[in-house]
Amino acid sequence: MVDRLAPALDLYEFQGKELFRRFGIPVSDGRLATTPEATRSAAQELGGPVVVKAQVLIGGRGKAGGIKLAETPDDAEERAREILGMDIRGHTVRKVWIEKASEIAREYYLSITFDRGAKKPLLMFTTRGGIDIEEVAASSPDALARLHVDPLAGYHPWQGRRLVYDSGLEDLSEQKQVVQIVGRLYEAFTGSDAMLCEINPLIVTTEGEVRALDSKFTVDDNALFRLPEIAAMRDLDAADPLEALAREKGVTYVKLDGEVGVLGNGAGLTMATVDVVTFAGGRPSNFCDLGGGGDAQGVVDALEVITGDPQVRSIFFNIFGGITRCDEVARGILQALERMQVEQPLVVRLDGTNAEEGRRLLRDAASENLHVEPTMLDAARRAVELAV
Ligand code: GDP
Ligand code: MN
Numbered sequence: 001m002v003d004r005l006a007p008a009l010d011l012y013e014f015q016g017k018e019l020f021r022r023f024g025i026p027v028s029d030g031r032l033a034t035t036p037e038a039t040r041s042a043a044q045e046l047g048g049p050v051v052v053k054a055q056v057l058i059g060g061r062g063k064a065g066g067i068k069l070a071e072t073p074d075d076a077e078e079r080a081r082e083i084l085g086m087d088i089r090g091h092t093v094r095k096v097w098i099e100k101a102s103e104i105a106r107e108y109y110l111s112i113t114f115d116r117g118a119k120k121p122l123l124m125f126t127t128r129g130g131i132d133i134e135e136v137a138a139s140s141p142d143a144l145a146r147l148h149v150d151p152l153a154g155y156h157p158w159q160g161r162r163l164v165y166d167s168g169l170e171d172l173s174e175q176k177q178v179v180q181i182v183g184r185l186y187e188a189f190t191g192s193d194a195m196l197c198e199i200n201p202l203i204v205t206t207e208g209e210v211r212a213l214d215s216k217f218t219v220d221d222n223a224l225f226r227l228p229e230i231a232a233m234r235d236l237d238a239a240d241p242l243e244a245l246a247r248e249k250g251v252t253y254v255k256l257d258g259e260v261g262v263l264g265n266g267a268g269l270t271m272a273t274v275d276v277v278t279f280a281g282g283r284p285s286n287f288c289d290l291g292g293g294g295d296a297q298g299v300v301d302a303l304e305v306i307t308g309d310p311q312v313r314s315i316f317f318n319i320f321g322g323i324t325r326c327d328e329v330a331r332g333i334l335q336a337l338e339r340m341q342v343e344q345p346l347v348v349r350l351d352g353t354n355a356e357e358g359r360r361l362l363r364d365a366a367s368e369n370l371h372v373e374p375t376m377l378d379a380a381r382r383a384v385e386l387a388v
Contacts, residue, residue, distance in 0.1 A: 014097040016215030023188040026211040030099030039080035042098040043073040049101040052079040056091035107201030120148040129201040155186040177210035193223030249301040258283025259387040261306040261315035282384030294329030299336035316383035326350040326358030349379035
């Protein structure tokens with residue numbers, strides 16, 4: 001729950017590789033396509049054998065048949081026909097990335113994650129790449145070299161050398177290339193406010209060149225305001241449609257799985273509202289924070305998002321008036337209800353500044369759909385009762 005309230009932006013492989021390229025990490029030349037015909041032209045432009053790769057925000061595409069080699073443009077078109085529209089563990093493939101096929105001699109693994117326990121970025125490298133890293137960590141933990149970087153001291157090349165030395169990598173040219181990539185990946189990680197940068201596999205070609213063959217890149221949502229180019233990479237089609245609608249309207253909304261819609265003002269109160277609904281024996285259908293305001297438009301926007309979920313049976317409106325007075329919020333609610341049709345019963349609890357007047361306004365409106373309750377617990381019980 002808390003993790004989902006601090007959402008992160010996962011990038012597609014082709015987007016992560018674009019960032020890698022900008023930070024000087026070697027990647028293969030490639031093109032994006034959404035149709036088999038465009039895949040053929042892309043393969044033609046690239047020349048020679050290519051690999052057609054499903055772009056979905058989930059790993060294990062290779063095993064699922066979402067990655068295929070193609071010798072010719074005709075072949076590439078055929079492969080795209082097979083891959084586009086494919087379902088990979090609940091993710092529909094709408095885009096493919098076509099890149100020059102690599103001749104792989106060896107597959108390594110390199111990543112940087114944010115280690116919350118240590119409060120430091122953690123570098124990990126192993127020469128046993130290509131496969132599930134959890135498997136390596138479990139079966140041969142010694143093969144996985146790990147090193148923390150102090151964010152204040154920053155990254156220093158000796159750390160990359162240390163990491164590579166600890167992994168047992170012996171080839172001098174490979175050592176040098178990997179160390180350089182570690183440094184650049186650290187720059188990509190900090191420069192993009194990433195929470196995860198993973199290259200699996202980091203390959204060595206038959207020519208001895210080290211290159212990123214895959215990319216997993218997760219960026220901290222809270223940093224997107226200062227990273228407009230990365231923020232624009234978000235794929236709204238892939239998100240939950242209600243969460244996408246909420247984002248569009250500027251409503252802070254997280255979809256949950258129950259029947260009681262929750263609308264509060266302030267993140268803390270809204271979290272408490274989710275808890276109290278559960279305490280009263282109900283299941284919240286969402287988390288929705290109205291923020292500081294309570295104007296009619298804000299209420300309309302929030303209610304539109306909440307009622308867009310067909311599971312919602314009742315809505316619990318929990319307001320504590322501070323700077324935003326309860327009478328203002330009550331007027332906002334009444335205006336919102338004039339502007340839109342809400343079928344579900346609405347239970348309102350108002351407390352704080354001008355609560356009396358707010359409640360009076362709501363009662364005077366005498367709408368059958370509107371239930372005013374004196375306390376948070378009463379309101380939660382009522383909302384749960386009305387949801388069955
Ligand atoms: P994932 O399955 O989602 O992790 O996708 P990857 O991009 O990591 O690809 C999975 C596997 O496909 C890799 O480990 C490679 O073995 C293989 N593969 C991907 N691209 C190429 C390529 O250009 N040439 C060759 N020979 N194999 C590739
Ligand atoms: Mn991979």
